[in-house]
Amino acid sequence: MTRRALPDAPLIAAAAGRRPSRTPVWFMRQAGRSLPEYRKVREGIPMLQSCFMPELLAEITLQPVRRHDVDAAILFSDIVVPLKAAGVEVEIVPGRGPVVAQPVRGRGDVDKLPVLGRDITEVAEGIRIILGELNETQALIGFVGAPFTLASYLVEGGPSKNHEKTKAMMHADPETWHALMAKLVPTITAFLRTQVDAGIDAMQLFDSWAGFLSERDYREHVLPYSTEILQGVAGEIPRIHFGVSTGELLGAMSEAGSEVMGVDWRVPLDAAAARFASPRVLQGNLDPAMLFAGRDVVRGEVSRIKAEAARAIEAGNATGHIFNLGHGVLPATDPGAITEAVAIIHEES
Amino acid sequence: MTRRALPDAPLIAAAAGRRPSRTPVWFMRQAGRSLPEYRKVREGIPMLQSCFMPELLAEITLQPVRRHDVDAAILFSDIVVPLKAAGVEVEIVPGRGPVVAQPVRGRGDVDKLPVLGRDITEVAEGIRIILGELNETQALIGFVGAPFTLASYLVEGGPSKNHEKTKAMMHADPETWHALMAKLVPTITAFLRTQVDAGIDAMQLFDSWAGFLSERDYREHVLPYSTEILQGVAGEIPRIHFGVSTGELLGAMSEAGSEVMGVDWRVPLDAAAARFASPRVLQGNLDPAMLFAGRDVVRGEVSRIKAEAARAIEAGNATGHIFNLGHGVLPATDPGAITEAVAIIHEES
Numbered sequence: 001m002t003r004r005a006l007p008d009a010p011l012i013a014a015a016a017g018r019r020p021s022r023t024p025v026w027f028m029r030q031a032g033r034s035l036p037e038y039r040k041v042r043e044g045i046p047m048l049q050s051c052f053m054p055e056l057l058a059e060i061t062l063q064p065v066r067r068h069d070v071d072a073a074i075l076f077s078d079i080v081v082p083l084k085a086a087g088v089e090v091e092i093v094p095g096r097g098p099v100v101a102q103p104v105r106g107r108g109d110v111d112k113l114p115v116l117g118r119d120i121t122e123v124a125e126g127i128r129i130i131l132g133e134l135n136e137t138q139a140l141i142g143f144v145g146a147p148f149t150l151a152s153y154l155v156e157g158g159p160s161k162n163h164e165k166t167k168a169m170m171h172a173d174p175e176t177w178h179a180l181m182a183k184l185v186p187t188i189t190a191f192l193r194t195q196v197d198a199g200i201d202a203m204q205l206f207d208s209w210a211g212f213l214s215e216r217d218y219r220e221h222v223l224p225y226s227t228e229i230l231q232g233v234a235g236e237i238p239r240i241h242f243g244v245s246t247g248e249l250l251g252a253m254s255e256a257g258s259e260v261m262g263v264d265w266r267v268p269l270d271a272a273a274a275r276f277a278s279p280r281v282l283q284g285n286l287d288p289a290m291l292f293a294g295r296d297v298v299r300g301e302v303s304r305i306k307a308e309a310a311r312a313i314e315a316g317n318a319t320g321h322i323f324n325l326g327h328g329v330l331p332a333t334d335p336g337a338i339t340e341a342v343a344i345i346h347e348e349s
Numbered sequence: 350m351t352r353r354a355l356p357d358a359p360l361i362a363a364a365a366g367r368r369p370s371r372t373p374v375w376f377m378r379q380a381g382r383s384l385p386e387y388r389k390v391r392e393g394i395p396m397l398q399s400c401f402m403p404e405l406l407a408e409i410t411l412q413p414v415r416r417h418d419v420d421a422a423i424l425f426s427d428i429v430v431p432l433k434a435a436g437v438e439v440e441i442v443p444g445r446g447p448v449v450a451q452p453v454r455g456r457g458d459v460d461k462l463p464v465l466g467r468d469i470t471e472v473a474e475g476i477r478i479i480l481g482e483l484n485e486t487q488a489l490i491g492f493v494g495a496p497f498t499l500a501s502y503l504v505e506g507g508p509s510k511n512h513e514k515t516k517a518m519m520h521a522d523p524e525t526w527h528a529l530m531a532k533l534v535p536t537i538t539a540f541l542r543t544q545v546d547a548g549i550d551a552m553q554l555f556d557s558w559a560g561f562l563s564e565r566d567y568r569e570h571v572l573p574y575s576t577e578i579l580q581g582v583a584g585e586i587p588r589i590h591f592g593v594s595t596g597e598l599l600g601a602m603s604e605a606g607s608e609v610m611g612v613d614w615r616v617p618l619d620a621a622a623a624r625f626a627s628p629r630v631l632q633g634n635l636d637p638a639m640l641f642a643g644r645d646v647v648r649g650e651v652s653r654i655k656a657e658a659a660r661a662i663e664a665g666n667a668t669g670h671i672f673n674l675g676h677g678v679l680p681a682t683d684p685g686a687i688t689e690a691v692a693i694i695h696e697e698s
Contacts, residue, residue: 162679167638171646214615214636247597248615266563266597287563289516297520330511 003199003237004131011071011139015202015238015260015281017319023306024071025345026141027338028242028262029328030064031076035335037063047092051081052122058129065138067335068342072139072202073130075195077123079145079206080153082191086116088154096159103157105165107176113154116187119194127198141240142200144192146207147184147229148222154180163212170221181225189232196233204240205230205258211245219252227256240283244327250275265326269305273312282309282318285326291337292330298341352548352586353480360421360488364551364587364609364630366668372655374694375421375490376687377591377611378677379413384684386412396441400430401471407478414487416684417691421488421551422479424544426472428494428555429502431540435465437503445508452506454514456525462503465536468543476547490589491549493541495556496533496578497571503529512561519570530574538581545582553589554579554607560594568601576605589632593676599624614675618654622661631658631667634675640686641679647690 006012010020032038041059042050050056060076080090080098089101104110130140153159155166170177192203205226210218230239234257241253242262254261254276263272263284273282290301302323309321323345329338355361359369381387390408391399399405409425429439429447438450453459479489502508504515519526541552554575559567579588583606590602591611603610603625612621612633622631639650651672658670672694678687 162638162676164638164641164679164681167636168641168643168646171639171642211615214617216617245594266560268563268565287516289511289513290520292513292517293520294517297517327511330513332513 004136004201006136006139006201009071009137009139009201011322012201012238014320014322015240017281020320022071022346023321023323025323025342026070026072026074027064027068027325027329028074030068030070030338031060031074032329033331034329034333034338035063035067037067047094048078048080048084048090051077052120054122054125054129057123057126058133061126061130061140062133064338065134068339069346070342071137072141073134074141074204075123075127075130075143075200077143079149079208081120081123082116082145082187083150083154085120085191086187087114090153093158098153099158100154104151104154104180105169106173107179110176110180110183113180113183115183116190118190119197120191123191124194124198127195127200131199139201140199142192142195142203142237144188144195144203144205144229146205146210146222146243147181147188147225148210148213149206149208150184150188151180152209163209167217170217174221177221181221185225185228188229192229192233196236200237202238202240203233204242204262205256207241207243207246207253210243210249210253211264213249215248215252218249223252223256226253230257242283247272251277254278254280260322262324263326269308269321270312270315270317273315273317276317279317279319281320281322282312283322283324285324286341288325288327288330288333291333291341295340295344298337299344302341302344353485353550355485355488355550358420358486358488358550360490360671361550361587363669363671364589366630369669371420371695372670372672373420374672374691375419375423376413376417376674376678377423379417379419379687380409380423380425381678382680383678383682383687384412384416386416396443397427397429397433397439400426401469403471403474403478406472406475407482410475410479410489411482413687414483417688418695419691420486421490422483423490423553424472424476424479424492424549426492428498428557430469430472431465431494431536432499432503434469434540435536436463439502442507447502448507449503453500453503453529454518455522456528459525459529459532462529462532464532465539467539468546469540472540473543473547476544476549480548488550489548491541491544491552491586493537493544493552493554493578495554495559495571495592496530496537496574497559497562498555498557499533499537500529501558512558516562516566519566523570526570530570534574534577537578541578541582545585549586551587551589552582553591553611556590556592556595556602559592559598559602560613562598564597564601567598572601572605575602579606589671591632596621600626603627603629609671611673612675618657618670619661619664619666622664622666625666628666628668630669630671631661632671632673634673635690637674637676637679637682640682640690644689644693647686648693651690651693
């Protein structure tokens with residue numbers, strides 16, 4: 001396929017360090033439970049099943065673009081989709097999250113783990129539908145889960161508050177840990193390759209749990225593998241890298257090589273940019289809780305965040321700004337508050 | 350009463366910036382679910398009820414001191430104990446946490462909130478029993494929950510993943526927020542006063558959820574109230590101040606005035622100390638997950654942490670070190686691994 005050029009898409013311009021026609025904005029988890037139209041189309045369909053239904057995943061991906069006038073769609077998917085496609089027994093349990101039937105606890109489990117060696121055709125087909133609906137100012141961001149977060153689900157057997165089994169494996173059995181991470185890279189890369197070949201305009205690597213690691217652990221046990229995944233599409237599409245609670249890790253994470261660094265709401269954007277290994281485009285970082293505080297509060301927060309991004313650019317530590325939340329949209333968020341926030345972000349450029 | 354002098358207690362010496370006879374160590378949540386003797390004595394007794402039973406709370410407080418040879422007992426209590434004592438309808442629901450019958454959502458709710466105006470005699474009696482059992486090298490640390498964390502339970506109505514109602518109140522209705530915080534101060538102070546008058550040797554202010562705030566929000570909406578509570582016992586006993594995920598807040602939190610600053614495992618102690626407003630005693634910061642990784646891993650981590658503390662002291666940013674975890678003991682921790690870690694920490698002084 002020929003990738004769309006999108007010279008006028010604000011997100012693509014900003015990601016390339018060019019001046020966008022307006023401040024680009026999208027919100028993590030913009031597709032999903034905050035929208036009544038999402039709850040309606042997902043009714044009765046298990047989460048993971050929906051990620052393999054091309055028409056449905058396209059519809060869910062497009063819903064927030066239609067409703068909120070955001071500058072990008074984020075592919076509706078889940079971090080465990082490539083594992084499921086590879087043949088791992090995993091389900092997403094409502095109210096709990098991904099649960100793995102056979103947790104990975106030793107080298108034998110790693111050796112038995114299947115590797116994804118093919119395109120996920122349902123996802124590719126969904127992307128083709130989405131691209132047919134987006135206009136040339138709207139980018140489609142591919143969704144990729146980072147190997148550490150995926151490894152944590154496999155080792156813990158499900159969502160974990162403290163990741164103790166994962167950290168214990170890292171430290172007590174580093175060979176098995178590294179074997180696991182090395183084995184996840186081709187599976188994740190195949191999922192990313194499916195998306196790139198189907199025509200996504202940019203991608204975000206989600207490392208949801210990275211903020212539970214010290215910088216030492218991150219550098220030794222995670223960074224090489226995230227780097228390898230990002231390197232796999234270098235020069236093809238703009239790459240965004242994000243994890244929540246990663247204030248201490250921003251320098252290390254920026255070394256993985258993405259053009260854009262997502263920032264948690266805890267760290268002001270100018271302080272965040274000063275931690276990068278070299279200047280990057282900033283993405284962030286409105287606290288999602290502020291969408292519960294009314295229009296005036298949002299207006300104040302948006303102008304503060306824009307001013308912090310401008311200071312980072314002025315100081316030479318950042319090369320642009322894509323507006324986003326500092327974490328995902330909370331399920332109870334009023335969709336009207338999201339639409340209003342997007343309008344405020346656009347008008348104040 | 351006359352407070353114990355404890356010239357030879359390692360924790361008290363370290364907190365005062367003197368050289369202790371050995372590296373003092375205690376572990377947050379050392380009393381509790383990790384111990385079979387705890388599960389046995391708590392059987393059938395609701396959590397909050399146990400905090401008001403002098404013999405039982407004393408027994409639970411003393412169990413880890415007997416078993417692990419730690420240098421301090423931490424009073425077995427809960428952050429909502431002063432609310433309960435003041436007459437607020439609150440229960441601790443197993444597997445969930447504190448649940449408040451009437452959440453605080455507006456100014457009227459704040460005005461109706463009762464204030465604790467008396468000693469909690471059951472807690473005072475428990476402390477007298479504990480002090481009768483500890484020797485002169487073992488300190489008793491009082492337990493006090495910080496007003497922000499308490500306010501979050503009141504506003505959310507229970508434990509919250511994102512604290513959106515709390516943050517919305519802070520920003521959309523700051524007058525009500527400040528009225529709530531101002532009203533919690535005397536209740537918390539009364540609980541602390543009960544403990545100080547009963548003879549505790551030190552105290553820790555636990556701000557469990559502070560790490561969910563940006564530094565801006567912390568300074569404007571939280572710091573003045575935590576400062577007031579700590580000021581209330583200035584010069585009487587050493588004060589420790591801790592919250593998890595507070596890497597971005599260490600400077601602001603240190604301004605509240607405690608002699609000792611607890612540090613989350615995410616931030617190396619030397620980096621943490623460099624963020625303090627002025628030199629303090631460091632407390633921390635072994636990742637509790639490391640207690641699942643075996644003796645050799647713990648030994649390596651303990652020596653790294655001690656070296657980082659030594660560097661902070663050498664650099665003039667810290668005046669001592671109390672060993673602890675960087676968060677509480679995880680419930681599934683093997684008690685033998687805790688005992689072993691304490692021995693390693695002591696031997697390597």
